[in-house]
Amino acid sequence: MKRDLNIKIHEITRVEGHGNIVIDVKKGEIKELKLEIIESPRFFEMMLRGRRYDEAQHIMARICGICAVSHTSAALRAIEDAMDIKVSRQATLLRKLAFDGEMLQSHILHIFFLVLPDLAGVGSIVPLLASHPEMAKTGLELKRLANEICETVGGRHIHPISLFPGGVVFTPKPADLKKLKRELEASFTGLEAALEFLADSELPDFSLEREFISLKSKGEYAFYSGEPVSSLGKEIDPKGFTEEVKEYVVEHSSAKHARSSKGTYMVGALARVNNNRRQLGPKAKDALKASGMKLPCYNPFMNNMAQLIECFHATEEAIGFIDELLELGPKPEPLARPRGHGRGVGIVEAPRGTLYHEYEINRDGIIESSVCIIPTAQNLRSIEDDLRAFVPTVLDRPKAEIAKGVETLVRAYDPCISCSAHIMDVSFLD
Amino acid sequence: MESQEKPRVAFFSFTCCEGCQLMVLSCEKELPEILKHIKIVNFREAMTEKSDDYDIAFVEGSISRRDEIRKIKKIRKQAKVVVALGACSSTGGLNCLKNRYQMEEVKEAVYGKKAAAHYKLIDTIPARPIDDVVEVDYYLHGCPISKKEFLSFLTALLMGKNPDIVNHPVCVDCKMAGNICVFEKGGHCLGPVSRGGCDAICVTYGTWCWGCRGPVDNPNIDSHRETLERYGLTAEAVISRFALYGQCRQGKKC
Numbered sequence: 220m221k222r223d224l225n226i227k228i229h230e231i232t233r234v235e236g237h238g239n240i241v242i243d244v245k246k247g248e249i250k251e252l253k254l255e256i257i258e259s260p261r262f263f264e265m266m267l268r269g270r271r272y273d274e275a276q277h278i279m280a281r282i283c284g285i286c287a288v289s290h291t292s293a294a295l296r297a298i299e300d301a302m303d304i305k306v307s308r309q310a311t312l313l314r315k316l317a318f319d320g321e322m323l324q325s326h327i328l329h330i331f332f333l334v335l336p337d338l339a340g341v342g343s344i345v346p347l348l349a350s351h352p353e354m355a356k357t358g359l360e361l362k363r364l365a366n367e368i369c370e371t372v373g374g375r376h377i378h379p380i381s382l383f384p385g386g387v388v389f390t391p392k393p394a395d396l397k398k399l400k401r402e403l404e405a406s407f408t409g410l411e412a413a414l415e416f417l418a419d420s421e422l423p424d425f426s427l428e429r430e431f432i433s434l435k436s437k438g439e440y441a442f443y444s445g446e447p448v449s450s451l452g453k454e455i456d457p458k459g460f461t462e463e464v465k466e467y468v469v470e471h472s473s474a475k476h477a478r479s480s481k482g483t484y485m486v487g488a489l490a491r492v493n494n495n496r497r498q499l500g501p502k503a504k505d506a507l508k509a510s511g512m513k514l515p516c517y518n519p520f521m522n523n524m525a526q527l528i529e530c531f532h533a534t535e536e537a538i539g540f541i542d543e544l545l546e547l548g549p550k551p552e553p554l555a556r557p558r559g560h561g562r563g564v565g566i567v568e569a570p571r572g573t574l575y576h577e578y579e580i581n582r583d584g585i586i587e588s589s590v591c592i593i594p595t596a597q598n599l600r601s602i603e604d605d606l607r608a609f610v611p612t613v614l615d616r617p618k619a620e621i622a623k624g625v626e627t628l629v630r631a632y633d634p635c636i637s638c639s640a641h642i643m644d645v646s647f648l649d
Numbered sequence: 650m651e652s653q654e655k656p657r658v659a660f661f662s663f664t665c666c667e668g669c670q671l672m673v674l675s676c677e678k679e680l681p682e683i684l685k686h687i688k689i690v691n692f693r694e695a696m697t698e699k700s701d702d703y704d705i706a707f708v709e710g711s712i713s714r715r716d717e718i719r720k721i722k723k724i725r726k727q728a729k730v731v732v733a734l735g736a737c738s739s740t741g742g743l744n745c746l747k748n749r750y751q752m753e754e755v756k757e758a759v760y761g762k763k764a765a766a767h768y769k770l771i772d773t774i775p776a777r778p779i780d781d782v783v784e785v786d787y788y789l790h791g792c793p794i795s796k797k798e799f800l801s802f803l804t805a806l807l808m809g810k811n812p813d814i815v816n817h818p819v820c821v822d823c824k825m826a827g828n829i830c831v832f833e834k835g836g837h838c839l840g841p842v843s844r845g846g847c848d849a850i851c852v853t854y855g856t857w858c859w860g861c862r863g864p865v866d867n868p869n870i871d872s873h874r875e876t877l878e879r880y881g882l883t884a885e886a887v888i889s890r891f892a893l894y895g896q897c898r899q900g901k902k903c
Contacts, residue, residue, distance in 0.1 A: 230693055232693050232696060232697045232699070237662075237693075255770075256770070257770060259663065259664040259710075259713050259714045259717065259773070260759070260760075260770075260771050260773060261664060261713075261744060261747075262747045262755050262756075262759055262773070264758065264759055265746070265747045265749075265750055265754075265755045265758060265759070266743060266744070266746035266747050267746075269749075270746075270893075271889070274893065277859060277893075278743060278746075278893075281666050281668070281742075281743050281792065282666060283666050283667070283668075284666040284667045284668025284669070284670070284671040284672075284793065285667070285668075285671060287666075287668065328671075328674070332674065336696075336697070342696050342697035342698045343692075343696030343697060343698070344696075345684060345689065345696065348681060348684070359677040359678075359680065359681075360677070362675070362677055363675075363677040363678065366675055366677075373854065374850050374851070374853065374854030375793075375850065376675070377668040377671055377672055377675070377793045378668060378792065378793055380850060380851050380854035380855065380856055381854045381855045381856075383855065383856065387855075388854070388855025388856060389853075389854045389855040468760055468761065468764045468768070470764075470767075470768050470770075471770070472770065473770040473771050
């Protein structure tokens with residue numbers, strides 16, 4: 220259709236951080252299309268420089284309020300890699316439990332607070348409380364429980380306290396863990412209601428084939444640890460991650476963009492479900508079947524479904540971790556001490572995808588330099604590619620509908636813009 | 650009783666992690682009740698509707714770019730009450746750590762020479778609290794804010810009472826929480842001079858007070874210095890600890 224269209228969405232709502240969408244179509248041809256990231260850059264690389272190693276997890280958590288546990292975990296793993304610190308099984312279990320809590324909290328927030336209003340045709344969770352009270356209350360309850368997991372282990376979800384280099388500095392009481400387990404077991408009902416709602420909702424039938432990058436772990440569905448892999452059948456050396464994935468500066472974004480050696484790639488729930496579906500727990504596998512999602516799935520709108528499937532998995536996994544902790548009988552442990560110094564890498568699967576931290580720590584335990592690659596920055600190129608392919612398919616619709624469609628598409632990625640404009644990596648494209 | 654229109658409340662976010670807004674969203678139990686008493690008209694993180702007509706503005710984040718100065722002035726002009734939400738907004742927070750360096754150096758180190766010189770979006774100025782630019786009526790401290798404090802603040806404000814902002818050191822909260830003193834355990838802590846109201850959560854969960862709420866008004870610095878010296882801490886180590894959240898208020902006005 221040879222029409223003119225000019226869309227500028229100023230400050231996309233119901234996403235974390237500040238971004239604009241700009242689309243200019245002349246005679247049916249896209250002249251300009253960009254996702255502007257206008258978030259103020261924060262320069263964490265410079266904030267961290269010269270600070271002590273045991274402040275890094277505290278500082279880096281503050282890149283993002285939503286994925287603070289992920290940043291904390293990536294920081295801890297990078298510190299412990301650099302300083303040759305081995306943590307105990309109990310500490311690892313507690314960290315992984317907090318990680319599941321964050322995965323649930325972040326996905327639930329996105330699905331219920333940010334996406335469901337779109338599907339129900341309202342502007343936020345406030346009218347949703349009136350139009351779909353059961354669904355809204357289920358969302359609030361699931362989110363409360365997810366917060367409680369992080370609170371039980373780390374003191375709070377936003378900027379957790381107890382996760383510390385060398386281990387964990389707080390031991391939850393068995394009674395609190397048992398209470399969590401009971402509530403988690405009861406929470407599948409809410410997840411199933413959400414699954415039914417999402418499966419019945421009409422999502423745009425749109426696909427664009429691309430590379431998926433995620434961690435993969437031998438023993439489990441990779442969240443907290445694993446090795447980076449690509450859906451194109453390639454294993455990536457963790458220490459050489461920045462060789463495979465390159466960041467670059469674009470003028471319309473205070474967040475860098477990234478590309479792999481193959482070009483555009485996507486990270487996040489959809490990438491993980493595609494790459495690691497065999498390792499999902501039994502209930503998550505059932506959810507995948509019930510969702511009607513066919514794998515490999517290249518429809519970015521289905522990222523929300525992938526998030527929900529991961530909620531089933533994270534709940535199952537958290538129950539398993541609690542069982543193991545109760546069997547161990549949680550008790551206070553001393554922190555494992557540093558045994559070296561140098562360069563260290565920590566990679567985790569944050570709710571929005573592969574998160575990479577790298578620090579250079581000197582003999583005195585002071586951080587000299589750091590690199591950090593954020594999931595949303597890695598997805599920006601993929602989002603723009605999607606928009607470029609999606610807009611022509613809806614050009615015959617009214618402008619307002621197109622605007623809503625593109626906003627929904629961007630939102631489906633669950634972009635975390637504060638994170639993406641944290642800005643700390645030091646590779647130039649001059 | 651005459652029915653009154655609900656106060657119109659807006660949330661805004663400058664340079665930060667948006668964790669304080671998220672803390673508001675994590676009032677899951679209280680949210681439905683809160684919404685009976687206020688009308689939220691602007692909350693980009695959670696809703697599509699936007700309005701420039703509001704009475705109370707909650708502002709999180711530091712000011713760290715020139716365009717943010719213009720925006721915060723506009724908010725001040727519109728709102729009857731401006732509340733600084735969290736450390737970045739009320740004291741400058743961790744963002745001020747970058748103020749240790751020249752801004753040109755900061756930009757070039759991260760984006761490279763070309764982008765630093767030409768790209769408008771990465772313009773940056775030393776980070777500062779919002780009261781460096783506009784007058785602030787109330788401060789909610791902490792990184793992140795405390796949910797409990799936010800709820801009691803909001804309740805007081807809606808009832809027309811003067812909200813009670815904590816002005817005692819973290820040590821008071823720590824005693825109430827029944828914690829063993831960090832100094833007694835061989836660590837060091839900013840609790841004696843930092844503003845409480847956080848239930849000493851960082852000590853309860855195994856670390857020390859990092860000073861995220863800034864100093865209490867009139868802190869007893871001499872006594873704290875004595876304490877630190879008694880436990881064998883060097884001036885350097887102490888200054889470094891304070892610098893994490895206290896960069897902006899140290900020495901020169903940024």
